[in-house]
Amino acid sequence: MDLRNLLIGWRQAGTVSLMLCALGSAAAAGAEGASRESLAHAEMLRSRALTGTSAMAIVTSLTTEVGPRLAGSEAEARARKWALQILTAKGFAGVRNEAFEMDAWQRHDERAEIIAPYPQPLAVTALGGSVPTSEAGLLGEVSVFETLEDLKRAPAGSVAGRIAYVGHAMQRTQDGSSYGYFNEARTAGPSIAASKGAAGYLIRSVGTDSHRFPHTGSLRYEVDIPRIPAMALSNPDADQIERVAADHQDLTVRIWVDSSERPAAQSGNVIAEITGREAPEEIVVIGAHLDSWDLGTGAVDDGAGVGITMAALELIKQAGLPPRRTIRLVLWGAEEVGLLGARAYREQHEAALAQHVIGSESDFGGGRVWKLTADSQTEEGDALFLDIANLLAPIGIAPGSDDQPGGGPDLYPLIAAGVPTLRLHQDGRDYFDLHHTADDTLDKLDAAALDQNVAAFAVFVWLVADSDVTFRAVPPQ
Numbered sequence: 001m002d003l004r005n006l007l008i009g010w011r012q013a014g015t016v017s018l019m020l021c022a023l024g025s026a027a028a029a030g031a032e033g034a035s036r037e038s039l040a041h042a043e044m045l046r047s048r049a050l051t052g053t054s055a056m057a058i059v060t061s062l063t064t065e066v067g068p069r070l071a072g073s074e075a076e077a078r079a080r081k082w083a084l085q086i087l088t089a090k091g092f093a094g095v096r097n098e099a100f101e102m103d104a105w106q107r108h109d110e111r112a113e114i115i116a117p118y119p120q121p122l123a124v125t126a127l128g129g130s131v132p133t134s135e136a137g138l139l140g141e142v143s144v145f146e147t148l149e150d151l152k153r154a155p156a157g158s159v160a161g162r163i164a165y166v167g168h169a170m171q172r173t174q175d176g177s178s179y180g181y182f183n184e185a186r187t188a189g190p191s192i193a194a195s196k197g198a199a200g201y202l203i204r205s206v207g208t209d210s211h212r213f214p215h216t217g218s219l220r221y222e223v224d225i226p227r228i229p230a231m232a233l234s235n236p237d238a239d240q241i242e243r244v245a246a247d248h249q250d251l252t253v254r255i256w257v258d259s260s261e262r263p264a265a266q267s268g269n270v271i272a273e274i275t276g277r278e279a280p281e282e283i284v285v286i287g288a289h290l291d292s293w294d295l296g297t298g299a300v301d302d303g304a305g306v307g308i309t310m311a312a313l314e315l316i317k318q319a320g321l322p323p324r325r326t327i328r329l330v331l332w333g334a335e336e337v338g339l340l341g342a343r344a345y346r347e348q349h350e351a352a353l354a355q356h357v358i359g360s361e362s363d364f365g366g367g368r369v370w371k372l373t374a375d376s377q378t379e380e381g382d383a384l385f386l387d388i389a390n391l392l393a394p395i396g397i398a399p400g401s402d403d404q405p406g407g408g409p410d411l412y413p414l415i416a417a418g419v420p421t422l423r424l425h426q427d428g429r430d431y432f433d434l435h436h437t438a439d440d441t442l443d444k445l446d447a448a449a450l451d452q453n454v455a456a457f458a459v460f461v462w463l464v465a466d467s468d469v470t471f472r473a474v475p476p477q
């Protein structure tokens, strides 16, 4: 049974009741999913989660007692200490930090203003990884490009010595799909501009709000192309630039960035487990990333995920019945600056990856889960997925199709190594209002929505960990 085709069939059938009917019969007719006892236990976990979990208390503690925690910084080290303490206090097994080294970027100061024709300050922030300007700043006339594609088409040398500005038309979407496309203006834009001779780079923040909070985020300099300073304008300030530039070819701005890089800085992945009772070497991985950008307190990105997944692990532990397999919580380090923790984990655990049954990360804020997908390659995996879907349907989560394996950014290196994933898709319509801004703070989270996420994680993680179901196709002999 190919789940994807089945799901397409359901979508065409077009009604939820038909779909639920199909769920029941598919599970009954095909391969074995979860045992009756295991299903009853999962249902109990779901009910308990909905009466209140520790998720909100965990995010509150992290964002209050640690605050912003930029990858490789002293603050990220304090976050690891916080995590080791709280995970030990909750009584989990195998609590440890798996350290790795990285080059740590630091923001010191940043500023920008219109010099001519209408002098005024601009709300900006440096993109993560930006090189500094000189102390005097970088003064330049601005070349405005509506989209990154327009910049790509600009002739070589056409922006020589100028500051290239790139806009975009990112939309608010439930699945956040707009971000994947538009954030190329941030990640790839600086080197594209520099390859055409630009001395500096500005973008409209990759975000959906209309407040004066610029959105930071990593850029990716290409080798052999000059590294130019790069900043994001808040959306209203980007409007201002576009408005002035429409009538003034001589729009001139000055930008200042003071930043530095510290080689061989420390980061780490913090791990905690519930040890499996029968197959402790088989691992179900869940988690979230512990680092955040430095502007807000990282409540939404990704304190929420830390709270959700840690609370799910705690809920399962408190229920007192150990699962058949090991459940491993990984609080990934240095995600924001290039999935460095995820890459380190893959290297450090290479020999055990074949025994990683499935993985999932919570890294899309604190909104409710509305869809689940999995890249199951087996009939028994499909049957267990349907069991999970049946238990999550009453809390507003329906199975759907997906174009590609997912599970969260920190799973990408594991996916490349063949680890299957399951994804609990959260409603992301507000996510990019706050993402990577100073406005990413605790007050934006809703405890009941976090608890719904915990319920979904607890059900899925318990059912997979308590089974012997594999999601990987057996390699052909």
Ligand SMILES: [Zn+2]
Binding pocket: 289, 301, 302, 335, 363, 364
């Ligand atoms: Zn994140």
